[in-house]
Amino acid sequence: MYRIEKAAKTAENIFEFWIHAPHVARNARAGQFLVLRIDEHGERIPLTVSGVDGDAVRVVFMAVGKTTTQLARMAAGDAIRDVAGPLGKPTDVKDWGTCVVIGGGVGIACTPIIARELKAAGNTVIGIIGARNAGLLLLEDEMREACDELVVCTDDGSKGYHGFPADILKKLLAERTIDAIWIIGPAIMMKITSGVSKSFGVKTFVSLNPIMVDGTGMCGSCRVTVGGETRFACVDGPEFDAHEVDFDELMQRQRIYVDQERASLERFHEHECRCGREDA
Numbered sequence: 001m002y003r004i005e006k007a008a009k010t011a012e013n014i015f016e017f018w019i020h021a022p023h024v025a026r027n028a029r030a031g032q033f034l035v036l037r038i039d040e041h042g043e044r045i046p047l048t049v050s051g052v053d054g055d056a057v058r059v060v061f062m063a064v065g066k067t068t069t070q071l072a073r074m075a076a077g078d079a080i081r082d083v084a085g086p087l088g089k090p091t092d093v094k095d096w097g098t099c100v101v102i103g104g105g106v107g108i109a110c111t112p113i114i115a116r117e118l119k120a121a122g123n124t125v126i127g128i129i130g131a132r133n134a135g136l137l138l139l140e141d142e143m144r145e146a147c148d149e150l151v152v153c154t155d156d157g158s159k160g161y162h163g164f165p166a167d168i169l170k171k172l173l174a175e176r177t178i179d180a181i182w183i184i185g186p187a188i189m190m191k192i193t194s195g196v197s198k199s200f201g202v203k204t205f206v207s208l209n210p211i212m213v214d215g216t217g218m219c220g221s222c223r224v225t226v227g228g229e230t231r232f233a234c235v236d237g238p239e240f241d242a243h244e245v246d247f248d249e250l251m252q253r254q255r256i257y258v259d260q261e262r263a264s265l266e267r268f269h270e271h272e273c274r275c276g277r278e279d280a
């Protein structure tokens with residue numbers, strides 16, 4: 001069992017948990033993830049390792065469906081049945097020169113750990129974080145500390161630049177020499193933003209988030225097409241060369257189980273209501 005050491009709601013529908021998981025904490029590198037199962041009946045879900053403190057790992061997640069909603073209901077002191085990891089290949093950290101690390105929405109969760117490792121390897125790191133509105137911006141202070149420069153954007157202009165990270169990236173690429181870029185966020189945001197860097201020919205990585213089950217290369221559910229070849233995001237990624245990724249296929253495969261996912265969340269809410277009535 002894995003004890004939740006701290007649990008907090010940090011924004012609308014977004015939660016930050018520190019989980020006691022020494023084997024993950026001691027070995028995790030930037031870009032890697034863990035797979036957790038809340039209880040013996042639960043499904044396995046992948047979450048990025050967003051931070052490490054001693055024997056605890058941080059996950060930052062959005063409650064979007066049954067398992068993440070159930071997780072969000074848990075509190076410090078509760079225990080999670082399984083935590084496997086670290087999984088996936090770490091970020092390609094080396095002395096690139098000047099790097100840009102971009103996070104969109106809950107994808108910002110992955111960015112401080114990547115920015116910190118790139119900086120420690122001697123790079124100049126420019127961060128760009130974007131969210132729909134100011135209330136949904138995550139880890140801004142941490143990113144400010146991890147990066148040499150940070151640009152904040154919101155879709156509605158409630159904080160920072162009024163617009164998308166892609167606009168800032170375009171401006172940066174036109175004005176300065178950038179050697180490598182990381183983009184982590186919703187698939188559509190990664191597609192559009194990496195389209196900008198493609199036109200400038202700058203090496204760009206994205207962290208893909210297909211549906212995963214085992215996280216160990218056995219089930220094939222996380223397959224993605226990169227450079228015309230089938231790759232398994234859990235073992236070959238999750239970071240890939242953005243300019244080779246078939247984003248349209250990724251987005252289509254992310255929606256495969258949408259009806260079942262909706263039904264599962266409805267059953268969970270009905271169960272919660274019944275339990276609430278029985279407790280009353």
Ligand SMILES: Cc1cc2nc3c(=O)[nH]c(=O)nc-3n(C[C@H](O)[C@H](O)[C@H](O)COP(=O)(O)OP(=O)(O)OC[C@H]3O[C@@H](n4cnc5c(N)ncnc54)[C@H](O)[C@@H]3O)c2cc1C
Nearest residue numbers: 045046047048061062065066067068209210211212254261
């Ligand atoms: C490598 C990786 C790292 C991730 N890191 C984070 C993170 O740090 N924070 C965060 O909020 N989310 C992260 N995700 C997405 C997260 O795993 C899904 O939001 C979660 O599995 C949804 O489960 P659910 O039961 O709550 O929702 P569901 O209702 O089951 O699904 C909601 C949506 O989430 C996606 N999803 C569902 N099941 C899975 C699954 N087993 N694997 C991946 N995606 C799934 C689908 O696109 C689906 O439409 C990551 C995904 C991957 C692949």
Ligand code: FES
Nearest residue numbers: 215217219220234
């Ligand atoms: S999650 Fe099963 S092969 Fe990747």
